[in-house]
Amino acid sequence: MDINKITIIGGIGKNGLPEKVERFDLKMGDIISIVGPTGCGKTTLINDIELFANRNTPSERQILINDEPIPDDFSFDPSKHPIALISQHTNFLSDLPVGEFLQIHAKIRGSENTEKMIKETLDFANQLTGEAIIRETAMTELSGGQTRSLLIADAVIIGHSPIILLDEIENAGIHRTKALKLLKKYDKIFVFVTHDPRIALLSDFRIIMKNGAMQKMIITNVEEKRAAIGLKKIDDVMLEFRKRIRAGEEITDVVFGDQIKSLATSYDFYLKRKRA
Ligand SMILES: Nc1ncnc2c1ncn2[C@@H]1O[C@H](COP(=O)(O)OP(=O)(O)O)[C@@H](O)[C@H]1O
Numbered sequence: 506m507d508i509n510k511i512t513i514i515g516g517i518g519k520n521g522l523p524e525k526v527e528r529f530d531l532k533m534g535d536i537i538s539i540v541g542p543t544g545c546g547k548t549t550l551i552n553d554i555e556l557f558a559n560r561n562t563p564s565e566r567q568i569l570i571n572d573e574p575i576p577d578d579f580s581f582d583p584s585k586h587p588i589a590l591i592s593q594h595t596n597f598l599s600d601l602p603v604g605e606f607l608q609i610h611a612k613i614r615g616s617e618n619t620e621k622m623i624k625e626t627l628d629f630a631n632q633l634t635g636e637a638i639i640r641e642t643a644m645t646e647l648s649g650g651q652t653r654s655l656l657i658a659d660a661v662i663i664g665h666s667p668i669i670l671l672d673e674i675e676n677a678g679i680h681r682t683k684a685l686k687l688l689k690k691y692d693k694i695f696v697f698v699t700h701d702p703r704i705a706l707l708s709d710f711r712i713i714m715k716n717g718a719m720q721k722m723i724i725t726n727v728e729e730k731r732a733a734i735g736l737k738k739i740d741d742v743m744l745e746f747r748k749r750i751r752a753g754e755e756i757t758d759v760v761f762g763d764q765i766k767s768l769a770t771s772y773d774f775y776l777k778r779k780r781a
């Protein structure tokens with residue numbers, strides 16, 4: 506089945522009242538975020554999407570594919586399942602080496618040139634993580650960041666999944682902006698559950714959750730897109746401090762002042778650009 510669009514139709518929140526967001530569509534190429542405090546129902550929402558809920562989960566939401574509901578007894582051929590969910594807690598039972606794990610997946614998915622796929626997947630993953638993944642390493646030995654990076658790359662390249670759901674990847678030591686930039690090249694739907702303001706502002710729109718319900722949808726406007734660029738600068742400054750502290754440096758007034766000045770310079774630049 507070719508998926509062009511999926512639709513999320515609101516159900517009820519934890520208090521049993523209808524959700525304020527009645528429905529929204531996700532089209533190929535969309536990147537969206539789901540935001541809200543812990544316990545507000547973000548994971549539940551992406552699980553509903555993954556399950557193609559049909560008013561049969563506690564939230565009573567319904568998911569449509571190309572405007573059609575999915576019958577309760579419908580199940581995808583697992584080798585062609587269109588959704589990949591990269592969850593918050595990833596534990597591998599298999600201690601296969603990375604290369605063999607990817608090879609098995611590529612074979613299940615019916616890939617023709619498995620060797621090329623494995624190479625591409627590792628290259629992609631290694632652009633996302635700071636610590637390179639080696640083919641011979643056991644899956645169980647990978648760090649959190651390496652695991653998430655590998656799973657994202659595997660879902661995009663070997664799994665070929667048109668819809669990719671990512672639950673709070675930010676704690677895992679992944680280059681987030683790089684990831685978003687790379688992912689934008691693929692014509693897929695990406696749904697990020699996130700507490701990261703930059704991921705939220707780099708998305709096309711975001712859903713705000715509260716008390717188990719979709720409360721509000723905000724489309725990212727030009728001001729927010731500008732703010733996202735400014736936040737990158739702040740992030741870079743934080744990374745610079747992290748690098749220096751890790752390297753055993755002491756942070757002096759001069760070092761601190763220089764970094765803050767670099768922020769002020771980019772703020773001046775921003776004001777000029779805004780007026781222009
Ligand atoms: N619409 C809903 N109806 C009933 N229970 C819900 C609903 N949304 C979330 N919950 C419940 O609330 C709890 C927290 O939800 P969860 O999705 O894990 O939050 P988050 O991922 O934002 O931290 C879970 O036990 C979940 O089953």
Ligand SMILES: [Mg+2]
Nearest residue numbers: 547548549593
């Ligand atoms: Mg959660």
